[in-house]
Each structure stands twice: as structure tokens, then as C-alpha cells.
Amino acid sequence: MDVLIRQDLCDEEKGYIQKRLQVVGDCLRSHGIVCKPDEVPRVALLGSGGGERAHISFLGVLRQLGQDNLLDCFLYMAGVSGSTWAMSSLYADAHWSKNAKVTTSSVLKSISEGEDMDFSEGVQWLRKRYEEGDLSLSDAWGVMTCVIKGVPLETRTLSDEGSRDRDGANPYPLYSAIDRAFFDKDKAKRKELWFELSPHEAGFTEPGAFVKTSLLKQDFEGGRVKYSLKRKPMDMVQLQGICGNVFGDEKQNQKHILDWIKKSLLPRSQGEAAPLSGVLKIVMALVELVECHHNMDHCHTVLAKLKSVLGEDYGKFSTTLLELDHEMWTDMDDQKRKQHMENIFEELIGSAEEWGQELNNLNNKLTDVWWVIKHILPLFNEWQSGNVANFLYQINEPKVPEEMCKEDTMHLIDAGLFLNSPYPSVLREARDVDIIVSFDFSEDAPFKSLEGAWHYAAANQRAFPDIDFKALNPESDCPKSFYVFEEEGKPTVIHIPLFNIKNGKDEATIKQDWREYATFQMTYRGKKKIDHLADLAAENVNRDGILKEIRKAAERRKAKH
The missing domain is CATH 3.40.1090.10 (Cytosolic phospholipase A2 catalytic domain)
Structure with missing residues (x-):
């Protein structure tokens, strides 16, 4: 053996x-x-x-x-x-x-x-x-x-x-x-x-x-x-x-990874052309959504921001976001709110080829940031760490x-x-x-x-x-x-x-x-x-x-x- x-x-x-x-x-x-x-x-x-x-x-x-x-x-x-x-x-x-x-x-x-x-x-x-x-x-x-x-x-x-x-x-x-x-x-x-x-x-x-x-x-x-x-x-x-991941402290590890993403994203975004600024706002809102998922009240503020920057067509990018209103959010307990927030995040990542298509054609640092958004941020919902084949x-x-x-x-x-x-x-x-x-x-x-x-x-x-x-x-x-x-x-x-x-x-x-x-x-x-x-x-x-x-x-x- x-x-x-x-x-x-x-x-x-x-x-x-x-x-x-x-x-x-x-x-x-x-x-x-x-x-x-x-x-x-x-x-x-x-x-x-x-x-x-x-x-x-x-x-x-x-x-x-x-x-x-x-x-x-x-x-x-x-x-x-x-x-x-x-x-x-x-x-x-x-x-x-x-x-x-x-x-x-x-x-x-x-x-x-x-x-x-x-x-x-x-x-x-x-x-x-x-x-x-x-x-x-x-x-x-x-x-x-x-x-x-x-x-x-x-x-x-x-x-x-x-x-x-x-x-x-x-x-x-x-x-x-x-x-x-x-x-x-x-x-x-x-x-x-x-x-x-x-x-x-x-x-x-x-x-x-x-x-x-x-x-x-x-x-x-x-x-x-x-x-x-x-x-x-x-x-x-x-x-x-x-x-050395100390993943028992979820908030701290998450903070440092997200700060790294934001630091790489923001300097570039300040110099981008106007048509791209809306997409970057969506990306930053997604980062913020992961960042604040322990604070349900702030999550609702971020969701409202997402509706605004996605525009009138936000419903086709996330049906859960379309159905969510202030009264529904108020009536839900934190567990249901968390589930809704995760559903919205997953739907927006899934529809990213549509609302974020400008990013897919960029051959620069921003495309790397975009790859991290699509492939690393979803891992926070699953909280998968240390994956190694079991011998x-x-x-x-x-x-x-x-x-x-x-x-x-x-x-x-x-x-x-x-x-x-x-x-x-x-x-x-x-x-x-x-x-x-x-x-x-x-x-x-x-x-x-x-x-x-x-x-x-x-x-x-x-x-x-x-x-x-x-x-x-x-x-x-x-x-x-x-x-x-x-x-x-x-x-x-x-x-x-x-x-x-x-x-x-x-x-x-x-x-x-x-x-x-x-x-x-x-x-x-x-x-x-x-x-x-x-x-x-x-x-x-x-x-x-x-x-x-x-x-x-x-x-x-x-x-x-």
C-alpha cells in the first residue's frame, strides 16, 4: 500500500x-x-x-x-x-x-x-x-x-x-x-x-x-x-x-482577504472610464455584502445599494432581490435573512456574465480582481478550508x-x-x-x-x-x-x-x-x-x-x- x-x-x-x-x-x-x-x-x-x-x-x-x-x-x-x-x-x-x-x-x-x-x-x-x-x-x-x-x-x-x-x-x-x-x-x-x-x-x-x-x-x-x-x-x-490560517476566527481572516481585494480594486477603479464605474460599484457592494454578513441591518443597506446600482433591471439578475422588500426583511429572523442574503449573492455571481460583461474583456489587473470575486468570495458562504484529498x-x-x-x-x-x-x-x-x-x-x-x-x-x-x-x-x-x-x-x-x-x-x-x-x-x-x-x-x-x-x-x- x-x-x-x-x-x-x-x-x-x-x-x-x-x-x-x-x-x-x-x-x-x-x-x-x-x-x-x-x-x-x-x-x-x-x-x-x-x-x-x-x-x-x-x-x-x-x-x-x-x-x-x-x-x-x-x-x-x-x-x-x-x-x-x-x-x-x-x-x-x-x-x-x-x-x-x-x-x-x-x-x-x-x-x-x-x-x-x-x-x-x-x-x-x-x-x-x-x-x-x-x-x-x-x-x-x-x-x-x-x-x-x-x-x-x-x-x-x-x-x-x-x-x-x-x-x-x-x-x-x-x-x-x-x-x-x-x-x-x-x-x-x-x-x-x-x-x-x-x-x-x-x-x-x-x-x-x-x-x-x-x-x-x-x-x-x-x-x-x-x-x-x-x-x-x-x-x-x-x-x-x-x-497558519486560524480559521476559527472567521471575521479576522475574512477581513484581511477582503481588504486585500479592495486595496487591489479601488486604485484602479478611480482611473476607469465612466461606463465602468457602475459595474465597479456592484463589485464593491458584493465585497461589502460578504464583509458584513454578521450584521443583518447593514446587509439590508447594502442590498438597497445593489438595487440602485443594478438599475431597473436588477430583478433579472436576482429574483430573490426582486422579491425582497423592507417589510419582508423586517419580519424575518436573522437565519432567514442570512439565507436570503446568500441566495442573492449566489444569483448575482451566477448572472455576472450579464451585468459585468465589461470586466470580462479587460486584460489587466481588474480581470484578476474579477476572477477573485467570482471564485473566492463564494467560498465564504461554504466556508471550505484546507481541502486536501483524503489518503x-x-x-x-x-x-x-x-x-x-x-x-x-x-x-x-x-x-x-x-x-x-x-x-x-x-x-x-x-x-x-x-x-x-x-x-x-x-x-x-x-x-x-x-x-x-x-x-x-x-x-x-x-x-x-x-x-x-x-x-x-x-x-x-x-x-x-x-x-x-x-x-x-x-x-x-x-x-x-x-x-x-x-x-x-x-x-x-x-x-x-x-x-x-x-x-x-x-x-x-x-x-x-x-x-x-x-x-x-x-x-x-x-x-x-x-x-x-x-x-x-x-x-x-x-x-x-
Whole structure:
């Protein structure tokens, strides 16, 4: 079968890890920690979610780890959401960690000075996804991620990294997502939820169902690839759209995508000839209709505007709009209003060839905007995200729950909605991790992700140190910068909150930093603001504390042999 059911690691990861352990051993030796090859501690570096705040903070952390000659102490690097944005840019360089200060500084500079990506470039990428047949909102968000980062589209594939990074130069990268179908309120009991992606393999950590990353987008049936439709491997644009979409916050993601459309539309519209202005008003009204669908009163105002700009013939473009009057709207509840609004939107998109025919003949940026209006805006009604062919479709395997095999498409979304730090991937027994160094950039309480990891480990029989969270609660408003949790026979967990008593000095300053760097405050462009956040995060790198725990882990490994 092309689908593999097992808890062991793939041969390619094992080979990479053996080479990486040699690099780690050499680095530890430079710090006075001498280990035999089978005694080298396995240390994992974790970056949490947190949007652009996590993106910039993780870059600041990695820059400082490089300056302190600590990066090569890490065997794995795993990210969720905003931290994956940093990873995706850095791993474009096959040897980035060898000169981390230069590479991270270059990425930080691109954020502060980055210009908006060419709109047409983004639309061309979306058109290709549409032609493959599984376009979703995550793809639009992947394009938006590059806009936020101030970089061109990152179209290299994740599987390409697996074929060229053979010397163990960088920590082995692990990206994280979850399957929306299994995301529910009873999170801790869902064993099938977590989905990880590496350069070599992708799949569910439980029940241990994996495929080669290069095959991830292909159609499957019964555990085998169907080659009737050959798709290109997942590129980093789509990966970022999946790993960092935070589609649990519908309003925020919608706002940024719609703002991007409006920004691309309005400057052009101001210079268009008069006959086109009415059509552009209709287009803008459609964007506004999607934008305000949570506000039913405003929706009615937009519908009235549509009637006006469509003219006397508006009824032939939308029968629902023709039948709708103020009295009917007033008598309906919000659910019926929402349905009417969606019907009108769909009818106007369906009749766009008639009322928007002038746009179809334009060979410029406006035609790209028009394509987005027709193909991306309708996705907001369906709220489809993370569409990927389900490689477990109709597989007959006792270890795979039947409910995972029913649909031919799965929907991968931001893992931060379940657990905002990628603990599940490094807690796999086969990875045999000794130390987890977790930099937490979450906006929630400073121990929420840590507690979520503790619950996940308990529910899924993963080794994890016992933690007294009641004792930690008094420190929630003003946490320390470095926590160590250890228990014999279990991996040591080092937990590092972003804003703390060390870099924030007091509770008032910590609260001010959180207000200044809110999760959905995009896009950061000021160099001073970006540098300040990266520097604050860098202050949290406790070189001596990390090396102390590595020495202890090395002694434990030595005692086993």
C-alpha cells in the first residue's frame, strides 16, 4: 500500500536524524559536553502560534540561539501557526542555521520593508489551484501569508526539502495541522486529531497513518494512489495556508482577504472610464455584502445599494432581490435573512456574465480582481478550508477508525485551534526526545498551551512530567522567563512565556506589551516595532539554563548504557 500504518519513523527521517545527531554531538562538544554517539541527547525546539507576533518572536529567538551557538544543539524544530511562517522562510536555505544571524535578520528586514506581493502573481497561483479542483479559503490565506510576510510567493515544495537536505545541517522540521472533521469540544479524547507534515512524510500521529509528503495531494482509494488526476506536490504557499490560517476566527481572516481585494480594486477603479464605474460599484457592494454578513441591518443597506446600482433591471439578475422588500426583511429572523442574503449573492455571481460583461474583456489587473470575486468570495458562504484529498478514503485497516475513511476529501486547518504548541509531534515515542524547549508566544494565559499538552499526553498515553498548575496560576499575570519541569523517565519540558518578569520588568509593562502586539494586528511594517519584539523574544534565550538541562540529559543517556 501507499498508505503506511505504523508508529515507527520513516527510513528517510531516521537517516537524517543520524546525520543530525553527529552535528548535535559536535556542537555539544564545543560547550564542554562530550557524548558518545548513542549518548547524544535528543532536544526538540518548539514555536507556538500567535500570528505575526509569533512569526517575529520566533525569528528573534532563532537569531539569538544562533548567536549563542545553541541552534545545533537541537535535533527537531516544530511549529504551529505563526511560527511555521518563520520556518517556511528560513528553510528555503538548506544551511540556514549555519549563519542564523544573517538569515533571520534578512527575513525580519523583509517584513519591515516588504512591499505587497503583486496581486496578479497571487491570482495566477490561485487559478492553478482552481484548475486542480480543490481550491479553498486556505489557499487564499496562503497567498495572504506571503503578503503579510512581505515576500514573493514561496512555491518550493516541502518534499523538495527532504530530497536536498541530506547532511543534517538544520534541525529536522515538523509542521502541524488538525483535521477539522475531528475538531470538537471534547478535544482531549480525540486521538485522531493531530496531523504532522515533515519533508518526507505526512499523516496522523494517531492512529499512525502516513503517506510520503510528495503524495499528500494525490487521490487515494483503498490505501493506494489513483493516478487519474496527477497533482503537483504541496508547495509552501498551500502549507502556510493550512498551518497558519486560524480559521476559527472567521471575521479576522475574512477581513484581511477582503481588504486585500479592495486595496487591489479601488486604485484602479478611480482611473476607469465612466461606463465602468457602475459595474465597479456592484463589485464593491458584493465585497461589502460578504464583509458584513454578521450584521443583518447593514446587509439590508447594502442590498438597497445593489438595487440602485443594478438599475431597473436588477430583478433579472436576482429574483430573490426582486422579491425582497423592507417589510419582508423586517419580519424575518436573522437565519432567514442570512439565507436570503446568500441566495442573492449566489444569483448575482451566477448572472455576472450579464451585468459585468465589461470586466470580462479587460486584460489587466481588474480581470484578476474579477476572477477573485467570482471564485473566492463564494467560498465564504461554504466556508471550505484546507481541502486536501483524503489518503485514508475507503481504506480497510483495523487501526484506522471507520469515520476517517468515509470522505474523499479532508479539511486540514490550523493546529493552534486545538493546541497552540506542537507537543504531539515531539511526544511520539519513536522520536525518543529527552528535552522539549518550548517558546510560547500565545496570547492566552501563559500556561494554557502547556496545560493543553499535559492533558493531551495523559489522554494519549504519552510520557510527560507531572505539573502542578494550581501552583502556577498565581504567576499568570507576571510569569517568570524560564520554567523547568522534569520527572524521572519522562522528557524534561522547558517552558518560556514571551512576555515575562525578565523582559517586561513588571505586570503593567507586560500588559502593555500584549496590547502593543495583539494577535490579529496585521500587518507589521515598522522596523522599530518589529526589532523591539524580536529583541524582547531574544532576551528569553537562557543559554546557561538550556545547557544545564542538556548536560543532565546527557548524563541520563550515559547511565542507560
